[in-house]
Amino acid sequence: xxxxxxxxxxxxxxxxxxxxxxxxxxxxxxxxxxxxxxxxxxxxxxxxxxxxxxxxxxxxxxxxxxxxxxxxxxxxxxxxxxxxxxxxxxxxxxxxxxxxxxxxxxxxxxxxxxxxxxxxxxxxxxxxxxxxxxxxxxxxxxxxxxxxxxxxxxxxxxxxxxxxxxxxxxxxxxxxxxxxxxxxxxxxxxxxxxxxxxxxxxxxxxxxxxxxxxxxxxxxxxxxxxxxxxxxxxxxxxxxxxxxxxxxxxxxxxxxxxxxxxxxxxxxxxxxxxxxxxxxxxxxxxxxxxxxxxxxxxxxxxxxxxxxxxxxxxxxxxxxxxxxxxxxxxxxxxxxxxxxxxxxxxxxxxxxxxxxxxxxxxxxxxxxxxx
Amino acid sequence: xxxxxxxxxxxxxxxxxxxxxxxxxxxxxxxxxxxxxxxxxxxxxxxxxxxxxxxxxxxxxxxxxxxxxxxxxxxxxxxxxxxxxxxxxxxxxxxxxx
Numbered sequence: 001x002x003x004x005x006x007x008x009x010x011x012x013x014x015x016x017x018x019x020x021x022x023x024x025x026x027x028x029x030x031x032x033x034x035x036x037x038x039x040x041x042x043x044x045x046x047x048x049x050x051x052x053x054x055x056x057x058x059x060x061x062x063x064x065x066x067x068x069x070x071x072x073x074x075x076x077x078x079x080x081x082x083x084x085x086x087x088x089x090x091x092x093x094x095x096x097x098x099x100x101x102x103x104x105x106x107x108x109x110x111x112x113x114x115x116x117x118x119x120x121x122x123x124x125x126x127x128x129x130x131x132x133x134x135x136x137x138x139x140x141x142x143x144x145x146x147x148x149x150x151x152x153x154x155x156x157x158x159x160x161x162x163x164x165x166x167x168x169x170x171x172x173x174x175x176x177x178x179x180x181x182x183x184x185x186x187x188x189x190x191x192x193x194x195x196x197x198x199x200x201x202x203x204x205x206x207x208x209x210x211x212x213x214x215x216x217x218x219x220x221x222x223x224x225x226x227x228x229x230x231x232x233x234x235x236x237x238x239x240x241x242x243x244x245x246x247x248x249x250x251x252x253x254x255x256x257x258x259x260x261x262x263x264x265x266x267x268x269x270x271x272x273x274x275x276x277x278x279x280x281x282x283x284x285x286x287x288x289x290x291x292x293x294x295x296x297x298x299x300x301x302x303x304x305x306x307x308x309x310x311x312x313x314x315x316x317x318x319x320x321x322x323x324x325x326x327x328x329x330x331x332x333x334x335x336x337x338x339x340x341x342x343x344x345x346x347x348x349x350x351x352x353x354x355x356x357x358x359x360x361x362x363x364x365x366x367x368x369x370x371x
Numbered sequence: 372x373x374x375x376x377x378x379x380x381x382x383x384x385x386x387x388x389x390x391x392x393x394x395x396x397x398x399x400x401x402x403x404x405x406x407x408x409x410x411x412x413x414x415x416x417x418x419x420x421x422x423x424x425x426x427x428x429x430x431x432x433x434x435x436x437x438x439x440x441x442x443x444x445x446x447x448x449x450x451x452x453x454x455x456x457x458x459x460x461x462x463x464x465x466x467x468x469x
Contacts, residue, residue, distance in 0.1 A: 042454055043413075044451075045407050045408065045409055045411075079393070108395070111395075112395065112396070112397075115396050116396075116397075116398065119396070119398055120398075123400065138396070141396075142389065142394040142395060142396040143393060143394055145394075145395035145396065146389075146391055146392050146393055146394045146395040147392070148395075149390075149392075149395045150392050153424065158424075159395070160421075161388055161390070161397045161420070161421070161422065162419045162420075162421070163397075164386055164388070164397055164399060164415055164420055165414070165415045165416075165417065165418070165419050165420060166414065167412050167413075167414040167437075168412060168413050168414070169410065169411075169412045170407050170408070170409060170410065170411050170412070170413065170447075171409065171410075171447055171451035171454050172409030172410070172447045172448050172451035172452070173451055173452055173454075173455065174452060177452045177455060178455075181455035185455075252455070255456065256456070259456055
């Protein structure tokens with residue numbers, strides 16, 4: 001087997017290692033007698049010329065330091081199973097198991113989608129600052145996905161990569177939206193993982209699966225990816241200034257926070273087992289994410305506003321109505337579904353209309369994971 | 372590319388799958404320099420490509436590219452940005468259990 005990119009000393013070696021993969025050996029590829037889950041990542045295209053034109057000169061020192069840190073690959077040895085890995089799927093309550101597997105599959109899909117996106121950026125770009133960054137991030141995401149995949153295999157779930165031979169539609173993302181969305185997804189990912197990790201440090205009896213023990217170092221990867229996007233956003237102040245950009249950033253924040261709320265409330269058993277109230281968890285994650293995002297975003301959402309929690313609850317109720325109506329089907333189901341979607345839209349508009357808290361971004365954005 | 376019509380073309384491609392503990396990834400690379408635009412679809416021809424656990428596979432295949440019509444391309448440019456949620460770990464995944 002060739003050298004794996006995680007063993008490479010330099011990014012150039014890592015790139016070479018990924019490109020010099022072993023010759024194909026399709027004969028050994030066999031269908032596995034496991035429950036199959038088809039990964040369905042999205043495929044993106046963007047304005048690659050615009051992305052290539054980024055000049056990191058204004059943030060050169062911080063940029064070089066961050067890239068050097070990522071190249072040194074502090075987590076190279078972290079994603080290994082040790083004696084601490086004491087998974088016990090057999091004695092897990094079936095309802096909890098179902099929700100936990102769902103959690104792992106969505107995590108795996110997100111890491112995988114990130115990997116596909118970053119690899120595409122790396123491949124299409126010619127600006128070496130940018131391509132090096134994307135290569136390093138693709139390395140981390142592929143590693144995380146592999147780690148989750150292994151945890152799923154222990155539960156008898158095999159991921160199916162058959163999507164490659166299915167028809168895939170390429171959607172479009174403006175470069176600056178890639179920065180907003182990936183910045184936010186990496187930082188909120190950090191906040192989510194570290195909040196669970198710290199909670200389980202205090203309540204080790206609630207740690208029902210060993211993967212949580214790996215969350216701290218894991219989310220440090222997410223944190224540094226977020227740092228890189230923060231620097232990209234700071235190469236050009238126009239990216240985060242102006243009325244339209246503010247509206248878009250607020251939209252991304254509201255959509256991401258709202259989706260997280262709804263999605264977490266769909267996993268009651270998972271949160272019960274962790275001993276976490278999803279509402280508390282949501283607010284805690286928003287608080288951390290908002291605090292961190294002050295490094296680049298011109299505002300934070302007012303999550304203590306009296307209408308905030310009400311709006312989230314309305315969004316949640318509407319999503320329950322839509323899910324039920326979908327199950328019910330027929331004309332009645334359709335009517336109820338449209339009603340639910342209207343309620344969800346109104347709840348979203350109400351959340352979006354809450355005045356944001358303006359923020360003056362600092363001169364230097366560089367942060368270290370502190371939670 | 373017509374405003375209402377789609378066109379089709381083929382391109383040689385290489386599919387790489389790493390299905391290992393250290394790395395789970397899968398990529399398709401078009402080998403003739405064809406560029407994918409918003410709304411285009413790509414389908415790799417031939418049977419499903421499976422990499423057994425622990426394997427890295429690289430296969431040369433042919434891909435069919437269906438070019439989006441001008442209208443579809445504009446539509447995708449306008450609406451594509453809304454699909455960003457996929458990148459979040461708590462997104463609504465469309466996983467299919469079989």
